[in-house]
Amino acid sequence: MSLALLVQKFGGTSVGDVGRLQHVARRIVEVKEEGNEIVVVVSAIAGETDRLLQLAHQITETPNARELDVILATGEQVAIGLLSLAIQACGSKARSFTGTQVRILTDNVHTRARILNIDVERVRQALREGEIAIVAGFQGVNVEEEVTTLGRGGSDLTAVALAAALDADICEIYTDVEGVYTADPDLVSTARKLPRVAYEEMIEVASLGARVLQARAVEYAKNYNVSIHVRSSFTRNPGTMVVQEDRDMERVAVSGIAYDKNEAKITITGVVDRPGIAAKLFGRVAESGIVVDMIVQNISQDGHTDISFTVPRSDFHKAKELVEGVAREIGANQILGDDRIAKVSIVGVGIRTHSGVAAKMFAALAAEKVNIMMISTSEIKVSCVIEEQYAELAVRVLHDTFQLGDPPAEER
Amino acid sequence: MSLALLVQKFGGTSVGDVGRLQHVARRIVEVKEEGNEIVVVVSAIAGETDRLLQLAHQITETPNARELDVILATGEQVAIGLLSLAIQACGSKARSFTGTQVRILTDNVHTRARILNIDVERVRQALREGEIAIVAGFQGVNVEEEVTTLGRGGSDLTAVALAAALDADICEIYTDVEGVYTADPDLVSTARKLPRVAYEEMIEVASLGARVLQARAVEYAKNYNVSIHVRSSFTRNPGTMVVQEDRDMERVAVSGIAYDKNEAKITITGVVDRPGIAAKLFGRVAESGIVVDMIVQNISQDGHTDISFTVPRSDFHKAKELVEGVAREIGANQILGDDRIAKVSIVGVGIRTHSGVAAKMFAALAAEKVNIMMISTSEIKVSCVIEEQYAELAVRVLHDTFQLGDPPAEER
Numbered sequence: 150m151s152l153a154l155l156v157q158k159f160g161g162t163s164v165g166d167v168g169r170l171q172h173v174a175r176r177i178v179e180v181k182e183e184g185n186e187i188v189v190v191v192s193a194i195a196g197e198t199d200r201l202l203q204l205a206h207q208i209t210e211t212p213n214a215r216e217l218d219v220i221l222a223t224g225e226q227v228a229i230g231l232l233s234l235a236i237q238a239c240g241s242k243a244r245s246f247t248g249t250q251v252r253i254l255t256d257n258v259h260t261r262a263r264i265l266n267i268d269v270e271r272v273r274q275a276l277r278e279g280e281i282a283i284v285a286g287f288q289g290v291n292v293e294e295e296v297t298t299l300g301r302g303g304s305d306l307t308a309v310a311l312a313a314a315l316d317a318d319i320c321e322i323y324t325d326v327e328g329v330y331t332a333d334p335d336l337v338s339t340a341r342k343l344p345r346v347a348y349e350e351m352i353e354v355a356s357l358g359a360r361v362l363q364a365r366a367v368e369y370a371k372n373y374n375v376s377i378h379v380r381s382s383f384t385r386n387p388g389t390m391v392v393q394e395d396r397d398m399e400r401v402a403v404s405g406i407a408y409d410k411n412e413a414k415i416t417i418t419g420v421v422d423r424p425g426i427a428a429k430l431f432g433r434v435a436e437s438g439i440v441v442d443m444i445v446q447n448i449s450q451d452g453h454t455d456i457s458f459t460v461p462r463s464d465f466h467k468a469k470e471l472v473e474g475v476a477r478e479i480g481a482n483q484i485l486g487d488d489r490i491a492k493v494s495i496v497g498v499g500i501r502t503h504s505g506v507a508a509k510m511f512a513a514l515a516a517e518k519v520n521i522m523m524i525s526t527s528e529i530k531v532s533c534v535i536e537e538q539y540a541e542l543a544v545r546v547l548h549d550t551f552q553l554g555d556p557p558a559e560e561r
Numbered sequence: 562m563s564l565a566l567l568v569q570k571f572g573g574t575s576v577g578d579v580g581r582l583q584h585v586a587r588r589i590v591e592v593k594e595e596g597n598e599i600v601v602v603v604s605a606i607a608g609e610t611d612r613l614l615q616l617a618h619q620i621t622e623t624p625n626a627r628e629l630d631v632i633l634a635t636g637e638q639v640a641i642g643l644l645s646l647a648i649q650a651c652g653s654k655a656r657s658f659t660g661t662q663v664r665i666l667t668d669n670v671h672t673r674a675r676i677l678n679i680d681v682e683r684v685r686q687a688l689r690e691g692e693i694a695i696v697a698g699f700q701g702v703n704v705e706e707e708v709t710t711l712g713r714g715g716s717d718l719t720a721v722a723l724a725a726a727l728d729a730d731i732c733e734i735y736t737d738v739e740g741v742y743t744a745d746p747d748l749v750s751t752a753r754k755l756p757r758v759a760y761e762e763m764i765e766v767a768s769l770g771a772r773v774l775q776a777r778a779v780e781y782a783k784n785y786n787v788s789i790h791v792r793s794s795f796t797r798n799p800g801t802m803v804v805q806e807d808r809d810m811e812r813v814a815v816s817g818i819a820y821d822k823n824e825a826k827i828t829i830t831g832v833v834d835r836p837g838i839a840a841k842l843f844g845r846v847a848e849s850g851i852v853v854d855m856i857v858q859n860i861s862q863d864g865h866t867d868i869s870f871t872v873p874r875s876d877f878h879k880a881k882e883l884v885e886g887v888a889r890e891i892g893a894n895q896i897l898g899d900d901r902i903a904k905v906s907i908v909g910v911g912i913r914t915h916s917g918v919a920a921k922m923f924a925a926l927a928a929e930k931v932n933i934m935m936i937s938t939s940e941i942k943v944s945c946v947i948e949e950q951y952a953e954l955a956v957r958v959l960h961d962t963f964q965l966g967d968p969p970a971e972e973r
Contacts, residue, residue, distance in 0.1 A: 167619045201639065207579045208643060209650040216649070219657050220642035223635035230632035231616060237628070238621040245631050249661060250706055294662055 152184045153318040154276075158286065158308035161195035162325045163382035164228055170194075173323075173382060174235035177281060181241055186276045188315060190286045190308040191232050193224025214259035218288075218298045221260075222248070225285035225304070233283050242280040246271060248288035248296070253307065255289035255297045262289055262297035264306065264369075267314040284311060302363030309366045313373035320370065320377050322362055327381045328388030329354065329361055331553035332406040336544050339554030344387075346404060347394035351377075353496045353530045354407050367391065394498050402503035403551040406544050409492045410537060412442060413465035414523065415472055416457040419482020426479050427456065433475050439464045443492070443525040443532065453482070457523055459534065462488050490522065491540035494532040495547060507531045513550040519543055564596045565730040566688075570698065570720035573607035574737045575794040576640055582606075585735075585794060586647035589693060593653060598688045600727065602698045602720040603644050605636025626671035630700075630710045633672075634660070637697035637716070645695050654692040658683060660700035660708070665719065667701035667709045674701055674709035676718065676781075679726040696723060714775030721778045725785035732787050734774060735794035740801030741766065741773055743965035744818040749957050751966030756799075758816060759806035763789075765908045765942045766819050779803060806910050814915035815963040818956050821904045822949060824854060825877035826935065827884055828869040831894025838891050839868065845887050851876045855904070855937040855944065865894070869935055871946065874900050902934065903952035906944040907959060919943045925962040931955055 157177065164170045181187050192198075201220050205212040229245035236243035251271060255262035275282040286304025289297045299306050305322060312320035326334075327342055329351065334340040346354070348371035355364040361379055370377050370391065380388025398404075420426055427446070434441055444458040460468045465488045473484050493514075500506050510531055514521060519542065523534035535543055548554060569589065576582045593599050604610075613632050617624040641657035648655035663683060667674035687694040698716025701709045711718050717734060724732035738746075739754055741763065746752040758766070760783035767776040773791055782789050782803065792800030810816075832838055839858070846853055856870040872880045877900045885896050905926075912918050922943055926933060931954065935946035947955055960966060 167616065171620065204579070204639070204643060205646055208583065208646045212646050213649055216642045216645045216655075216657055219645075219659070220639050223638045226635045226638070227613065227616070227632050230628045231620060233628045233631075234617055234620045234624050237625055243628075245628055247631070247708075296659075 154186045154188070154315060155180065156188045156190060156308050156312040156315065156317045156320045157323060158190040158304060158321065159192065159232075159323045159382060160304065160325070161192045161197070163323050164191060164232065165195040167231075169382075170231055171235050171238070174232060174239050176382070178236060178239040178241045181281055188272060188276070188282045188284060188311060188317070189232065190284050190304055190311060191225065191228045192286050192304040193228050194231075197224040197227070215295060218259045218296050221298050222285070222288040222296045225287050229283045229285045236281055236283070242278070243283055244275045244280045245283045245285070246275075247285050248307075249290040249294070251284055253289035253310070255291055255299070257291050257293075257295070257297070259295075259297055261300040262291070264289060264299070264310050267310055269311070269314045272311070272315065300365075302366070305363040305366035306369060309370045309373075309375050309377065312375045313369070317375070320375050322377055322379045323382035324361060324379060325381065325383070326361060327384065327386055328379050329391075330405065332544050332548045333408070336541055337406075337548045337554075340548065341554065341556070343389050343404060345390045345392055345398070347398055347498050348391060349394060349529050350404050350496050350498055351391045353494070353527070354405060362391070399499045399502050402497055402499040402506050403495045403553065404497040404499070405495075405553065406547045406551075407494045407496055408540050408544050409494075410540060411462050412459040412490060412492055412534075413462045413468075413486065413488035414457060414459050414490050414534060415465075415469055416455060416485040416487075417472060417476060417481045417483070418455045418485065419453050420456055421480055422452050422454045429479060430456065430472070430475050431458075433471060434460075434468060437467065437471055439468050439471075443523055443534065445523045445525065459490070459492070459523070487522075489537045490534050491537045491543075492532050492534050493540060493543040493547065494530050495551065496530045498529050500530065501528050509550060510547060513546050514543060517542060517546050519546075566598045566600070566727060567592065568600045568602065568720050568724040568727065568729045568732045569735060570602040570716060570733065571604065571644075571735045571794060572716065572737070573604045573609070575735050576603060576644065577607040579643075581794075582643055583647050583650070586644060586651050588794070590648060590651040590653045593693055600684060600688070600694045600696060600723060600729070601644065602696050602716055602723060603637065603640045604698050604716040605640050606643075609636040609639070627707060630671045630708050633710050634697070634700040634708045637699050641695045641697045648693055648695070654690070655695055656687045656692045657695045657697070658687075659697050660719075661702040661706070663696055665701035665722070667703055667711070669703050669705075669707070669709070671707075671709055673712040674703070676701060676711070676722050679722055681723070681726045684723070684727065712777075714778070717775040717778035718781060721782045721785075721787050721789065724787045725781070729787070731790055732782065733790045733792060735792060736773060737793065737795070738773065739793045739796065739798055740791050741803075742817065744956055744960045745820070748953055749818075749960045749966070752960065753966065753968070755801050755816060757802045757804055757810070759810050759910050760803060761806060761941055762816050762908050762910055763803045765906070765939070766817060774803070811911045811914050814909055814911040814918050815907045815965065816909040816911070817907075817965065818959045818963075819906045819908055820952050820956050821906075822952060823874050824871040824902060824904055824946075825874045825880075825898065825900035826869060826871050826902050826946060827877075827881055828867060828897040828899075829884060829888060829893045829895070830867045830897065831865050832868055833892055834864050834866045841891060842868070842884070842887050843870075845883060846872075846880060849879065849883055851880050851883075855935055855946065857935045857937065871902070871904070871935070899934075901949045902946050903949045903955075904944050904946050905952060905955040905959065906942050907963065908942045910941050912942065913940050921962060922959060925958050926955060929954060929958055931958075 233243040233245040286307040377391040645655040698719040789803040
């Protein structure tokens with residue numbers, strides 16, 4: 150008689166050392182002994198992926214992606230083995246599965262593969278035999294039996310995709326914070342934990358650098374209607390449920406303030422305003438595997454225009470070089486770069502239905518003399534690029550402006 | 562036009578850090594550029610297997626063998642990825658293969674699996690495409706797609722088995738010594754490198770603790786007639802060929818002196834001398850996975866006998882406990898244990914045809930007042946268990962006694 154089928158995902162800090170691993174194991178076994186069926190997804194032990202990456206980069210600055218995946222996948226493989234041992238040491242049955250063993254079939258795009266299909270038969274078999282199934286996050290296998298990885302934060306995606314494939318009752322994402330907050334609690338003392346957020350909000354928050362949950366994983370959860378519970382592996386407190394949007398949520402305009410210091414800005418001035426120029430520029434950037442975030446193009450003057458965009462800070466120099474090459478071809482005037490920027494955003498499904506939210510944000514920043522360098526908006530968020538040094542100030546001011554520290558009249 | 566198909570095996574010290582790994586990569590590429598086809602087998606980076614074992618043992622003293630294999634196999638998986646990257650950085654093509662990918666099919670005995678079959682099709686495909694194939698040593702996969710490992714030194718076995726399956730021209734075992742010596746050169750200044758040794762001698766030397774080459778690998782090479790070349794990864798000097806015995810080899814009685822300090826001795830006194838007692842005792846020891854090396858039983862007196870045997874020192878306490886249990890059942894008198902022993906052996910295919918070799922050994926030890934606690938002989942070796950503190954002395958004395966420091970009249 151099973152109460153529920155749970156997928157529980159533990160990140161690298163939750164299994165940061167042997168002591169934590171044993172703590173996690175006890176916690177899993179307790180939930181299992183309440184009569185639940187449990188599938189655990191685990192990341193590499195904290196720091197291990199970086200250690201492996203560093204080894205590869207000591208050999209070559211541009212490691213072959215196939216071989217890099219072979220190397221990186223070992224981090225999770227060690228973690229599943231150790232966690233299985235820790236659970237067995239608690240007197241429960243456990244069995245580990247690599248991405249190849251499960252099998253989590255992906256496409257061929259090494260280091261950022263997409264999941265095509267999950268065969269859950271072996272996992273179900275383990276559950277039938279009363280075992281806790283421990284699955285390696287972050288990794289898969291393609292049709293040629295090559296090891297692939299899903300990109301940073303890919304273990305979240307593994308957990309959500311497994312929950313969908315297994316039709317699990319819930320996907321619990323254990324992390325080192327208590328849930329999703331109105332702002333980074335380290336920055337804003339009045340930040341509140343949100344009991345619920347909508348998938349759409351969570352996608353924006355994740356892609357904005359609040360690394361609680363990988364954006365692709367939330368997107369996947371939304372598409373397959375997987376309920377996610379983001380919670381702490383160190384306390385028993387309920388965390389934040391990530392669910393389908395409902396009417397109550399729209400009552401509040403802004404749910405939270407996010408910021409991101411991992412981007413850099415590139416501006417191309419004096420571009421001839423002709424169809425196909427943007428396609429050529431961003432086509433070239435995309436080919437090199439650099440993910441562009443914000444793109445802003447000003448109104449054309451005298452047949453010339455300026456284009457600004459942001460890229461991950463780690464890709465800044467590569468992107469700038471690339472753009473300098475393209476600039477000559479498209480006859481641009483000048484390339485400007487700035488990697489001392491921050492992106493500050495307000496997020497909320499209520500932004501759709503409340504007017505004047507963006508204007509209120511701009512006014513609040515202006516009142517503090519924070520210069521806005523770029524603006525980008527979507528239905529449920531407004532982002533501003535500002536100087537990096539003002540990031541913390543901006544977050545605090547916006548948190549106050551939208552009164553996020555106050556408990557809502559009716560808890561959402 | 563290929564000159565030869567080589568299997569080259571590099572151990573953990575040969576790839577001990579990034580610098581050594583790059584050195585090994587350059588060496589491989591040079592041989593490839595001479596027109597040879599190359600399959601490389603690589604062990605985990607030095608210390609990595611022990612690090613992983615330690616992690617597992619921090620969690621539990623008796624780790625589940627299946628999960629231990631999942632953990633241990635990652636050591637070689639990292640090494641194949643890094644070596645592939647290092648070879649690619651030299652401008653050559655390389656492709657890594659795990660045991661699962663090759664695939665190296667084994668039985669189900671985790672942590673000490675036996676190879677059943679190797680499917681070389683993917684490796685051959687890589688060679689056809691001009692790639693250097695990099696295969697993970699030490700690991701395989703069973704029919705249920707479980708990761709298995711072959712036991713300590715298993716990478717040697719992987720290399721030899723691959724050489725046999727590929728019908729390679731030679732299997733080169735690269736190590737941190739120049740070849741096989743008449744005795745440990747660190748101990749005996751006059752020790753000489755042997756140009757050739759017979760498989761049988763090498764099996765004895767390996768099983769006696771001269772850890773140049775795993776005994777099972779030599780046995781496999783003998784059965785499949787794979788020529789092995791043991792040589793240094795740090796110099797270009799020719800090493801030692803391990804080959805079929807020929808007539809020349811028998812001219813010399815003793816080829817080398819080996820010693821082993823990794824054993825412990827257990828003696829059971831006053832055992833009733835009745836059929837089935839030894840079977841019961843050693844059956845029980847074998848069940849627990851402990852490998853017994855020497856067994857000596859004295860002539861029965863008054864219907865009672867003493868049995869002594871040696872086990873790996875790491876299994877000493879476990880074995881002693883076990884034997885104490887069995888002793889009660891078989892009505893033995895006393896259990897004695899000693900883990901401060903050493904085994905010193907003379908090895909040579911000539912021992913078969915030369916008389917008085919063993920007597921000469923005993924006399925040499927007696928002249929130095931070294932007490933012999935156990936003796937065991939085979940066709941091509943004589944081993945004596947002595948007090949540990951006399952091991953080095955015994956090796957030097959025996960090396961002199963059999964004149965191994967003198968260059969032979971006709972170099973073998």
